[in-house]
Amino acid sequence: MAEFVYENDRLLFTEEMREEYTVLVPQMAPYHFEYFVSAMNSEGYKAELLKTTDYELIHEGMKYSHNDICVPAMLVIGQFIDAIKKRGIDAHKVALIITQTGGGCRASNYIALLRKALKKANLAFVPVISLNAGGLEKNPGFKVSPRLLHKLHDAMLFGDLMMTLVNQTRPYEIKKGETDALRQTIDRELEGYFQHKTLFSWHRQKRVSKKMIKRFKRIPVDRIKPKPKVGIVGEIYVKYSPLGNNHLEATLEQEGCEVVTPPLYDFFLYTFDSRAYDITQYGGPKKERFLLKMFIWYVEVRRHKIRKMLKRSGFDPGVAYKKLKKLANGFINHGTHTGEGWLLTAEMVDLIQHGAPNIVCTQPFGCLPNHIAGKGMIKKLKKHYPESNIVAIDYDTSASKINQLNRINLMVSNAFRMLEKED
């Protein structure tokens, strides 16, 4: 049995635990987290992705978190506790991992809320690991080694790539289910990908990406009848998580749309960039800023290669981070970076400019940053781009689905009308 070690009352995840414990990972972005878990496991962790979506986890979340807290916190807490309680696993052999961004938004507090919830559920002995870039909390048993970091980077690239390929292929596939089948095949293959030992793997990563694109390209499609493109933007959890957004991607596809979800990597670059911005604007260590900028530069070099390959194969590659950032100009200052901040506005501009003026702006009910960068910007966007067709949807465990559907339906109806007009 691993011993309990504390630091300032915080239960640490020790090296022993690393051997013995299973690390539970909450599902946030279905295209990406699968790969993150594979990457972690290849580095000696026993990580497991929680895919539960059953109804009872909401109940657990409600029980152990404040009712006014945003829905992502409630769902993540519910998913963890539900998993520990229900699956009959030894609660003394699990740890939880959660990302911590450290901005001026409530999300930075999820980890503390989770610990509180565990305490209430008499599970205070379950260690919680913070995955963050700012060095907020450290654990001896969990270190993001350079190799793990690099694997997570690859996982992020693959996740974004897979999301792009699936979203641009599935709505047009001739044989129903073919895209999903290919995705499953590739997902299985990628599990092995992360087993490699070398620190850098540019060529492998590029080769695998190229092959992925090629295989998707081969799926027979019918693109003659155009479908309206609908973008999904918003608070990071409800934007990607089907549990959080009532399966928005599937709903929109069923309505006959092509879904465009901006890449997850942009969000991470944005959080690094925000830190760099604060140092410039309000003071701080210059060296840190340099390193942050270097990191962003490096990632963008890697992403650029993929974007080029996508473009060559006729897929829409999306825009470079630098360009995306410029799109916020004239709408919102880059100093707005609580929550999704200017990135959210910039993504909407990008979508409108790239043929997807139809947008679902998602947020948890009562989300503070989205009052500013989401709902707060819709009017200005409409003024500059009269064709923009944006619907803001609040997600809450108590909100009725029909209400959401009805509003989405209005947006989709208008999207189809616009498409007809163009013809």
Added chain:
Amino acid sequence: MQKPYRVGIDIGSTTIKVVVLDEENTIVYKTYERHLSSVSKALRKLMRDLKSSLGSQAMRFNFTGSAGLRLAKHIGAQFTQEVISATSALRHYAETIDVCIELGGEDAKIIFFDGVNVEQRMNGTCAGGTGAFIDQMASLLDTDAAGVNELAKDYEKLYDIASRCGVFAKTDIQPLLNQGARKPDIAASIYQAIVNQTVGGLSQGRKIKGRVAFLGGPLTFSSELRKRFIEFLNLENVFMPNNGEIFVAIGAALEAKEKPISVDDIVYNIAEYRKQYKDNLRKTLKPLFKDDTEYEAFKQRHNQTSVSYIDPKDYHGNAYLGIDAGSTTTKCMLLTENNEILYEYYKHNRGNPVDIVKTALLEMYQNIHAGITIKHAFSTGYGEALIQHAFNLDGGEVETICHYEAAKYFNKDVSFVVDIGGQDMKCFKVDNGVISSIVLNEACSSGCGSFVETFAESLGYPIEKFADMAVEAHSPVDLGSRCTVFMNSSVKQAQSEAASSKDISAGLAISVVKNALYKVIRAHDVQEEYGTEIIVQGGTFNNDAVLRAFEIETGIEVTRPAIAGLMGAFGAALLAKQESTHAKRSKMLDAQGLHDFSYKSQRATCHKCHNLCALTVNIFEGGKRYISGNRCEKGAGINISYEDVPNLYLYKYDKVLSYRSDDTRTYKKSVGIPLVLNMYENLPFWQPFFEALDVRVVLSDRSNKALYEKGQDSIPSDTVCYPAKLVHGHIESLYDKHPDFIFYPNMPFNFDESSHANNHFNCPIVAHYPEVIEANMDHLDMQKFMQPYMTLNDKKKFVEVAYLMLKSHLDVKKKDLMKAFDQGIAAYFDFRDAVQKEGERALAYAKEHKLNAIVLAGRPYHIDPEVNHGIPKMIRSLNVVVISEDALNHLAQQQEVNILNQWTYHTRLYDVAKYVTTLEHVNLVQLVSFGCGLDAITSDEVKDILESKNKLYTQIKIDEISNLGAVNIRLRSLLTTMRDGVYNG
């Protein structure tokens, strides 16, 4: 050959409308029906009617309306979103429409037509249920929707009623009724609240002007609602279609394009859909009872808790009277010396508590005889003071205490009391015979009890029958637990999915319980936290389904006294007995006095301060008056003054406003600064800073409702907090004053005040609201609007930014800015020092004068009287010293808290909470603005800090809501428990 007819079917949240058009677009058939609970049943009936009128010819069907969405998809029929349908109908009937306002049972919509462009908007989730809201309010006024309209015709005065949502509005209306406000005024105010909600929530920066169309049930049928809109928006050109109620269905018919099919096929498909959905309902819960035996056993168990009754004929001696004038019901109870019940009374107020109590007492006097002497009489509940004054009772007690008295009678060892009434929930934990914590619901959770009842009525069932139905339910529907607005919309969804009324009834019972447990009590394990000796009471628990749901959810067998609905009155009677004096008989009105009793009520506005309280003056026999609606002693016309008692909220407000430029001299330039959010604390920096640069500071007007309304049409998000919404009005008022430029900086970071905090952010709203202003108020000259990103923590960085910003307006050098910055900072810290000194003085004052003190812990902007609604004044009028969070936080021991401590304002909250735990006769009350997401985190932490040292935690949630009845009860409950300390008496 004749072209097939086109059928538009609009399935809304409460009604189904069917319209059939021929080739010429002439209406050949139309019908309109409420579907009550079963959409598919009603629809099949309508289809059969359609067939008998038009035969079985094939027609093109098109569905529209929120409740039709799933059904249409499922049976493979065409579906057009309702706003699109409305748009095409409008295009067809009226050539030139600029704006269309459509209110339905569930949704509110606004459509802007702008040449070829059409912009459509629907209300946010929080503001749902307009039509349902009118129905509920009608039932409060004891009438129906048409009756509300009739009443409103006679109005004389409009009350401010919260317009955020139906729940909040009801919280405002209920006390108005109890204070005896005129029904016509209330009816018109209800309509005005709908207008405010629609305009505030949906116009979002676009003006509603030009030719405006009114659509939907409420606007078609309520002339007075239309009038409110027309007056408020200054409309001159209004379009009302002839067939307003079926207008959307006409639109759907116009849009019908798909292959014609026969009515029989449609009917068949609907039946299939119903069958499938019945087995297939998502989100269902376990039934309340497995079988009849279980239910019988349950009933038996609860029948054991009873009280003894005695026939008045058989009793001679003293009796004690308790009257509970609750929010929705009035209860009376007369007890003997041995606590036997001589007389009891329970009735719905239907908006007139004084009359009801009069009836009750008259009835009581008829039932007792001269051998019974009423020795002492107490009142309690919302109408406590009013009833006490009206009928000359001997005393009154706050309702929480009465309930506890009653609960103790049934179980001496009671560890926890849960009372769910019509409007409010009250829960208290008891440790060693002393109330150790009181939980009262905040606005969002109110009205759950009466919601079930009104809902039952709307389906045409009495509440008893509705409760019995829940007992039989096989698969209750999960209807969420946030609030009744959300529940209502979930019910609509369940209905459209063909859920049965039984399952809905059970689902509602479960939702009410979950709301109480997880939202109000915030329990994760009731047994562990509150013990097993639980008494449940309040009218809502008379519903067996609610009782059962509570037991299932907590896993505890609880006690429900037979008089669950009368516990307040029972407790008041028990207290009357305890407190009875040597006087031979109560001084309350006797039978004759009661016969002659009459009263009238008048409205007035108190002008003694900026709060402008709307008063209701009740004048009783003999010229005795009772005034309600006031916040402080001034309004009540009482001569005792508490002016000397320190009130940090007033102190700070006056102090901040004293930072003014010199009116007597001229300045180089002028800058407009909105007095909002963090400016309530940072103005002491900015004014001296600009003064040093020879710039006059022009402040926006003081906040009030009119100022808010001035800016409300540019608010983009209806769920943002009220202090943020007020910013829009302040900016409007600044532009009216024509300063050279307007300055409102984004400040992501606050001052770094304490070493133990993890960071020093401002909340996202405080930090970035200037961005929202720039993006949404572009009808103003945004060239004049400056919103730089600044920090006051780093002088060099500050000067860089300030220089860039100011150099085009002012001839300044960086050197000047440095100096100005220094002056600003010095002034700011002087201000903070002064506040802290005053805080210390207030504490000392309390000690010296043996007064209780309350630390009213909020944010700097809570000193705005429009935001705090005069609560600080109200507390002071209870002879309590009022201190703010930022006046004492410096005295706290600096240490870490459990959560990521990264907002400056919140660090103060935690610090002051820690400090309060070290003080006697000082309690903390947290002021929380609705929509403040961060307070979901802080309130839990503050609660933990206080409760770890056995201090009570009290929270007051504020919004636009201005009625203070619930706040009053909360504070008085707190003060009563402080009684065990010495000072309060």
